[in-house]
Amino acid sequence: MLRFLVKRILSAVLTLFAVTVLTFLMFFALPRDPVTGMCPKNCNPERLERVRQELGLRDPLVSQYAGYMKGIVTGRDLGSAQGGRCDAPCLGWSYVNNEAVTDTMARVLPVTLSIVIPAAILWLLLGVGLGMLSALRRGTWLDRVAIGFSLAGASMQLYFVGAVLLLVFVYTLRWLPVPGYTSLFDDPVRWASGLVLAWVSLAFLFSAIYARLFRAQMLETLSEDFVRTARAKGLTRTRVYGRHALRAAITPVVTVAGLDVGAALGGTVITETTFGIRGLGRTAVDAVRAGDLPTIMATVLIAAVFVVLANVLVDLLYAAIDPRVRLG
Amino acid sequence: MSLSPVDGAALAEIESGGEAGGATGAPQGRRVVGRSPGQLAWLRLRRDRTALISGAMLVLFVLVALAAPLIELVYGIGPRDQFQHKLDGFSMPLGYAGGVSGEHFFGLEPRTGRDIFIRLVYGLRTSLFIAFAAAVLTAAIGVVLGALAGYLGGWLDAVVNWITDLTLALPFLVIALALTPTLTLRFYGQRDAVPPAFGIGVLIAIFAVFGWTSTARLVRGQVIALREREFVEAARASGAGLGHMLFRQLLPNTWAPILVSFSLAVPQFITSEAALSFIGVGLTEETPSFGRMIYQSLDYLQTGPAFVFFPGVTIFALVFAFNLFGDALRDALDPKSSR
Numbered sequence: 001m002l003r004f005l006v007k008r009i010l011s012a013v014l015t016l017f018a019v020t021v022l023t024f025l026m027f028f029a030l031p032r033d034p035v036t037g038m039c040p041k042n043c044n045p046e047r048l049e050r051v052r053q054e055l056g057l058r059d060p061l062v063s064q065y066a067g068y069m070k071g072i073v074t075g076r077d078l079g080s081a082q083g084g085r086c087d088a089p090c091l092g093w094s095y096v097n098n099e100a101v102t103d104t105m106a107r108v109l110p111v112t113l114s115i116v117i118p119a120a121i122l123w124l125l126l127g128v129g130l131g132m133l134s135a136l137r138r139g140t141w142l143d144r145v146a147i148g149f150s151l152a153g154a155s156m157q158l159y160f161v162g163a164v165l166l167l168v169f170v171y172t173l174r175w176l177p178v179p180g181y182t183s184l185f186d187d188p189v190r191w192a193s194g195l196v197l198a199w200v201s202l203a204f205l206f207s208a209i210y211a212r213l214f215r216a217q218m219l220e221t222l223s224e225d226f227v228r229t230a231r232a233k234g235l236t237r238t239r240v241y242g243r244h245a246l247r248a249a250i251t252p253v254v255t256v257a258g259l260d261v262g263a264a265l266g267g268t269v270i271t272e273t274t275f276g277i278r279g280l281g282r283t284a285v286d287a288v289r290a291g292d293l294p295t296i297m298a299t300v301l302i303a304a305v306f307v308v309l310a311n312v313l314v315d316l317l318y319a320a321i322d323p324r325v326r327l328g
Numbered sequence: 329m330s331l332s333p334v335d336g337a338a339l340a341e342i343e344s345g346g347e348a349g350g351a352t353g354a355p356q357g358r359r360v361v362g363r364s365p366g367q368l369a370w371l372r373l374r375r376d377r378t379a380l381i382s383g384a385m386l387v388l389f390v391l392v393a394l395a396a397p398l399i400e401l402v403y404g405i406g407p408r409d410q411f412q413h414k415l416d417g418f419s420m421p422l423g424y425a426g427g428v429s430g431e432h433f434f435g436l437e438p439r440t441g442r443d444i445f446i447r448l449v450y451g452l453r454t455s456l457f458i459a460f461a462a463a464v465l466t467a468a469i470g471v472v473l474g475a476l477a478g479y480l481g482g483w484l485d486a487v488v489n490w491i492t493d494l495t496l497a498l499p500f501l502v503i504a505l506a507l508t509p510t511l512t513l514r515f516y517g518q519r520d521a522v523p524p525a526f527g528i529g530v531l532i533a534i535f536a537v538f539g540w541t542s543t544a545r546l547v548r549g550q551v552i553a554l555r556e557r558e559f560v561e562a563a564r565a566s567g568a569g570l571g572h573m574l575f576r577q578l579l580p581n582t583w584a585p586i587l588v589s590f591s592l593a594v595p596q597f598i599t600s601e602a603a604l605s606f607i608g609v610g611l612t613e614e615t616p617s618f619g620r621m622i623y624q625s626l627d628y629l630q631t632g633p634a635f636v637f638f639p640g641v642t643i644f645a646l647v648f649a650f651n652l653f654g655d656a657l658r659d660a661l662d663p664k665s666s667r
Binding site: 011014015016018019022023026151152154155156157159160163164166167171259263266267269270273274281284285288296299300303304307308311 | 490496497499501502503505506507510599602625630636648650651652655
């Protein structure tokens with residue numbers, strides 16, 4: 001167990017390292033001078049040169065990279081024009097936002113978390129519930145409706161669903177305010193009412209995939225010997241389906257959910273664009289448009305961290321859920 | 329189709345004569361009919377109503393995409409024609425439901441006054457071309473690398489696995505968004521006019537680079553499961569080369585999941601293309617595209633909902649048909665399925 005954990009974490013760190021190197025190369029290989037994006041208007045050559053110096057763009061790539069990594073681990077001094085001392089985890093200074101990137105991230109990360117976490121809870125419950133229902137009532141109209149719903153949901157486009165929801169609930173019925181983010185701790189009601197459309201549309205699209213996956217898995221599990229044995233020794237239906245079969249059938253759902261949630265936490269670009277909520281995804285897109293290198297680096301890195309973490313978590317959950325899995 | 333010895337056992341299926349499709353002679357009683365897995369799948373697919381309907385829809389979509397210039401000729405309106413005189417003072421189309429009429433089947437775009445129907449026809453062409461090209465490329469790369477990694481193991485397996493983990497960890501939309509202008513600038517510079525074909529090529533390349541890993545993982549798993557089977561060992565013992573092992577022995581046994589993943593990859597690429605156009609990368613303004621239309625239409629959500637409706641429903645129908653067909657194909661190809 002411990003050996004597995006160490007191995008897993010080492011490979012995760014290696015992946016993250018590769019992500020930083022790749023992103024660094026990808027964006028510093030931009031033919032566009034990274035500096036022009038960083039002071040948008042009326043930039044004279046002297047100012048450009050100064051920015052270049054401050055960013056260390058005259059240094060060799062390797063030492064630039066080393067400086068960036070050092071900033072994340074221990075923090076570093078960026079010079080007075082970039083807000084001076086930058087504590088760990090220092091992600092650099094954005095000339096576009098005139099703000100330390102770490103501060104930007106601290107502002108937009110809760111937004112994305114507020115969108116993704118409730119949505120993920122909703123889509124998992126809905127997906128597994130629907131899948132369970134249609135597996136247990138296989139061949140009935142209920143099964144057909146559930147499957148139709150899930151195939152339709154899997155074919156929907158988020159921006160289309162979002163547009164329809166906005167039109168109906170915000171512009172026509174006026175039941176909900178225009179979507180936006182308010183901190184959960186300031187005003188829970190406004191927090192929920194501003195984000196509920198995003199949750200619902202994400203949940204609708206994602207639960208479809210899970211319902212299909214879980215139904216197929218459940219049907220396969222139900223035909224296995226241990227389910228029959230459990231029934232034969234007199235356990236109730238609820239107990240067999242809810243405990244024995246559910247545990248065996250849910251493992252692939254956990255894998256997919258881990259990947260999906262990890263990827264979604266790295267920024268729900270389409271959702272945030274559709275509803276005009278500024279989270280991690282929207283910030284990343286804007287940063288790419290503006291050529292805001294430090295912000296791009298930070299968003300890509302955070303997204304990668306979420307995915308890698310989710311992967312490790314999935315592996316650990318596997319062992320907890322399914323006793324047949326041996327880590328080694 | 330080449331079959332390996334292992335399939336021989338699975339060939340026979342007992343069926344009552346009346347059900348056997350296409351059997352001519354007068355059947356009496358039960359008889360044993362030998363059928364290859366391919367024939368079985370084809371038979372199941374033909375009996376499946378969902379597969380037939382969705383398959384017909386797909387054929388229709390492909391035909392419309394292929395015949396786009398012909399449709400333009402008959403319809404009499406091109407994708408870049410503007411009908412400013414049919415817009416009112418606020419640049420909104422005159423008439424009901426966004427200007428739907430016998431002349432403009434799906435109405436007109438607000439502001440530009442372009443015909444929505446013909447732009448959708450051409451958008452379908454762009455989408456399908458990109459999706460098919462990307463799916464073929466990813467399948468080719470994924471199959472070769474996945475089979476090699478699974479069969480040879482060792483460092484190649486480790487590298488392929490690691491690249492898979494890496495591509496999963498990168499946020500696809502952000503990277504694609506950043507790479508597209510970079511590549512365009514690399515090849516064309518700041519002022520050159522970029523031909524639309526280049527934008528399409530870049531999109532296909534990005535999809536291929538990010539997409540092959542899932543096919544590779546699938547094929548790798550299948551090959552690992554087959555690697556130790558007797559027929560593979562027999563072939564190896566009789567001195568078969570690497571090429572023969574991969575393409576004559578292993579891959580013919582994995583074509584079913586590859587086909588299913590291909591048919592489900594196409595709608596995924598259609599969706600991704602639309603999503604990328606939606607956040608504003610990829611194709612230039614003159615290339616008609618679903619995503620770009622939907623993105624532009626969102627500004628008119630309150631004033632001209634018909635403009636949101638038509639592209640949204642079309643792309644839904646397209647992806648839905650693909651998903652239904654892929655699902656039916658999976659059922660038909662599943663040897664355990666009893667349908």
